[in-house]
Amino acid sequence: xxxxxxxxxxxxxxxxxxxxxxxxxxxxxxxxxxxxxxxxxxxxxxxxxxxxxxxxxxxxxxxxxxxxxxxxxxxxxxxxxxxxxxxxxxxxxxxxxxxxxxxxxxxxxxxxxxxxxxxxxxxxxxxxxxxxxxxxxxxxxxxxxxxxxxxxxxxxxxxxxxxxxxxxxxxxxxxxxxxxxxxxxxxxxxxxxxxxxxxxxxxxxxxxxxxxxxxxxxxxxxxxxxxxxxxxxxxxxxxxxxxxxxxxxxxxxxxxxxxxxxxxxxxxxxxxxxxxxxxxxxxxxxxxxxxxxxxxxxxxxxxxxxxxxxxxxxxxxxxxxxxxxxxxxxxxxxxxxxxxxxxxxxxxxxxxxxxxxxxxxxxxxxxxxxxxxxxxxxxxxxxxxxxxxxxxxxxxxxxxx
Amino acid sequence: xxxxxxxxxxxxxxxxxxxxxxxxxxxxxxxxxxxxxxxxxxxxxxxxxxxxxxxxxxxxxxxxxxxxxxxxxxxxxxxxxxxxxxxxxxxxxxxxxxxxxxxxxxxxxxxxxxxxxxxxxxxxxxxxxxxxxxxxxxxxxxxxxxxxxxxxxxxxxxxxxxxxxxxxxxxxxxxxxxxxxxxxxxxxxxxxxxxxxxxxxxxxxxxxxxxxxxxxxxxxxxxxxxxxxxxxxxxxxxxxxxxxxxxxxxxxxxxxxxxxxxxxxxxxxxxxxxxxxxxxxxxxxxxxxxxxxxxx
Numbered sequence: 001x002x003x004x005x006x007x008x009x010x011x012x013x014x015x016x017x018x019x020x021x022x023x024x025x026x027x028x029x030x031x032x033x034x035x036x037x038x039x040x041x042x043x044x045x046x047x048x049x050x051x052x053x054x055x056x057x058x059x060x061x062x063x064x065x066x067x068x069x070x071x072x073x074x075x076x077x078x079x080x081x082x083x084x085x086x087x088x089x090x091x092x093x094x095x096x097x098x099x100x101x102x103x104x105x106x107x108x109x110x111x112x113x114x115x116x117x118x119x120x121x122x123x124x125x126x127x128x129x130x131x132x133x134x135x136x137x138x139x140x141x142x143x144x145x146x147x148x149x150x151x152x153x154x155x156x157x158x159x160x161x162x163x164x165x166x167x168x169x170x171x172x173x174x175x176x177x178x179x180x181x182x183x184x185x186x187x188x189x190x191x192x193x194x195x196x197x198x199x200x201x202x203x204x205x206x207x208x209x210x211x212x213x214x215x216x217x218x219x220x221x222x223x224x225x226x227x228x229x230x231x232x233x234x235x236x237x238x239x240x241x242x243x244x245x246x247x248x249x250x251x252x253x254x255x256x257x258x259x260x261x262x263x264x265x266x267x268x269x270x271x272x273x274x275x276x277x278x279x280x281x282x283x284x285x286x287x288x289x290x291x292x293x294x295x296x297x298x299x300x301x302x303x304x305x306x307x308x309x310x311x312x313x314x315x316x317x318x319x320x321x322x323x324x325x326x327x328x329x330x331x332x333x334x335x336x337x338x339x340x341x342x343x344x345x346x347x348x349x350x351x352x353x354x355x356x357x358x359x360x361x362x363x364x365x366x367x368x369x370x371x372x373x374x375x376x377x378x379x380x381x382x383x384x385x386x387x388x389x390x391x392x393x394x395x396x397x398x399x400x401x
Numbered sequence: 402x403x404x405x406x407x408x409x410x411x412x413x414x415x416x417x418x419x420x421x422x423x424x425x426x427x428x429x430x431x432x433x434x435x436x437x438x439x440x441x442x443x444x445x446x447x448x449x450x451x452x453x454x455x456x457x458x459x460x461x462x463x464x465x466x467x468x469x470x471x472x473x474x475x476x477x478x479x480x481x482x483x484x485x486x487x488x489x490x491x492x493x494x495x496x497x498x499x500x501x502x503x504x505x506x507x508x509x510x511x512x513x514x515x516x517x518x519x520x521x522x523x524x525x526x527x528x529x530x531x532x533x534x535x536x537x538x539x540x541x542x543x544x545x546x547x548x549x550x551x552x553x554x555x556x557x558x559x560x561x562x563x564x565x566x567x568x569x570x571x572x573x574x575x576x577x578x579x580x581x582x583x584x585x586x587x588x589x590x591x592x593x594x595x596x597x598x599x600x601x602x603x604x605x606x607x608x609x610x611x612x613x614x615x616x617x618x619x620x621x622x623x624x625x626x627x628x629x630x631x632x633x634x635x636x637x638x639x640x641x642x643x644x645x646x647x648x649x650x651x652x653x654x655x656x657x658x659x660x661x662x663x664x665x666x667x668x669x670x671x672x673x674x675x676x677x678x679x680x681x682x683x684x685x686x687x688x689x690x691x692x693x694x695x696x697x
Contacts, residue, residue, distance in 0.1 A: 053623050055522035215670040223415045224663035231408045244524045244621045257543025274523045
């Protein structure tokens with residue numbers, strides 16, 4: 001017992017020291033200031049999940065960051081890049097300390113990554129205090145660039161409601177759609193998606209058949225909810241699931257015979273990346289909305305997908321594109337800035353204009369989050385592989401917060 | 402009204418299927434805890450190891466030989482792991498449950514990380530073997546055949562375990578070891594062997610449940626914690642060390658998780674642990690806690 005106590009006291013001491021470090025000015029005497037406009041160094045903290053349920057997304061994002069640097073001589077703008085990787089884990093309990101460590105002991109100049117919205121919101125005050133730039137490459141909560149906006153936090157991904165509201169508008173415009181059932185996990189992002197979908201779907205005259213909120217991470221079996229969908233009289237269902245839940249939901253939707261009667265629609269994460277081969281035939285015919293598909297027919301995407309295929313022998317997913325674009329906007333910003341502190345960097349980011357060479361098609365920052373095209377996609381089987389074929393371009397959309 | 406009835410009849414049936422799977426998972430935990438007085442928190446990771454074994458041995462669309470081979474491999478892995486666990490906890494015999502929990506939880510964390518290194522972090526799905534991979538129409542609704550098979554298998558295993566523990570000389574030996582270790586040793590039986598055997602069987606049931614559960618739950622990081630929690634809830638509701646308790650606990654949880662969520666869809670997040678709280682308040686030792694002679 002006494003041994004345990006000493007350890008705990010030491011731990012507390014270490015935490016106190018870490019707290020003291022936080023108030024020390026962190027920008028004095030750095031040797032990585034740009035020298036004469038070229039040839040400086042920049043230290044970037046890459047925060048992605050390397051363990052836990054989001055680890056596959058983290059791997060995609062890490063690969064995309066490495067691939068971008070490989071193909072651009074290891075430089076962002078004129079700066080030689082040093083990357084420090086930290087494990088975000090799956091919750092703020094792991095993600096926020098990871099970011100704190102990057103800021104304090106690794107003294108990074110900027111941070112990129114962050115899959116979880118809770119981590120992004122938890123880290124916002126840390127980066128604002130340290131006056132460092134944080135570029136979010138996934139987390140989709142509206143608040144990050146909405147109600148709790150900080151000039152130091154930018155996003156290259158999407159907002160949850162941005163995707164859902166486009167789907168709502170699209171479905172409301174379908175003459176034969178019939179009543180739609182909504183289902184999303186019982187947590188903040190699920191609620192944002194449902195709200196976003198309803199706002200445009202109901203405004204367009206659509207009818208909601210019912211709504212369900214399965215417990216997040218505690219639902220292995222969707223049968224009770226599937227029965228609810230069947231008995232609601234819905235003609236279509238709109239859902240928001242990702243990762244293991246997306247696989248389980250899509251498989252069971254088919255096993256319980258719903259896929260033949262009630263068309264399934266979703267936010268694109270439902271069938272994106274590594275979950276699609278796991279869903280297999282059960283996913284065929286599902287239509288989703290997302291700001292990317294591997295099947296997009298533009299030169300930037302063709303080059304990107306070919307490079308990805310050559311390097312990793314898989315098809316790239318949206319998570320990779322978001323990180324690729326994060327590197328791309330930083331590259332632009334670092335072409336014009338004179339210093340690496342957050343204030344200079346966010347001003348430079350504000351003037352990057354339209355990113356014309358993104359695999360997702362042209363996009364630009366609008367209140368620190370992408371204004372971008374949304375695509376309607378449908379899962380098809382090509383040979384032995386499954387793809388999200390692009391059915392329609394649903395036009396440019398501002399971030400919905 | 403008939404539609405209402407049909408809907409809930411499907412949920413009721415599905416509760417039986419999930420309950421059967423939970424029984425196969427939880428009975429091992431209950432036996433090891435109730436009879437050997439060891440809290441084995443590594444039970445969930447054994448299930449996950451079984452699920453990965455199914456994917457690794459049999460692939461995504463297993464043939465019957467592949468699926469049976471996966472069951473055999475998982476069973477062997479489980480039995481060996483069980484013997485290993487029993488040797489490790491034997492050294493903690495005179496310590497508290499907390500020490501056992503720490504040991505087995507530590508092993509869980511290590512094993513789960515190893516599984517994630519070996520098999521990656523992607524979600525793997527496994528289809529049921531041929532003949533069980535379709536759906537049948539029941540009351541005008543499609544229902545997966547594999548889940549019907551699970552109900553049959555669960556009933557079979559429940560009867561087998563019950564008969565072995567309550568009606569055979571082997572079962573008598575197990576119960577005797579729990580009741581009076583010294584006396585069993587005095588008549589010439591090595592109590593450590595009995596303990597290792599029960600551990601092996603309990604762990605084997607967990608890995609076998611992993612293979613059988615793979616077509617329903619898949620194989621993915623984090624599944625170990627989810628199923629361990631469900632198994633603990635089953636054991637707490639059913640009562641420790643009682644096969645009958647494990648059956649009833651598993652069916653109750655199966656039904657609550659399906660029929661309960663279907664009837665009270667607004668409270669879906671709460672019904673499972675709400676039910677657990679109710680049982681703990683009304684019957685703190687579980688529904689069949691006193692039925693077994695396992696505890697003193």
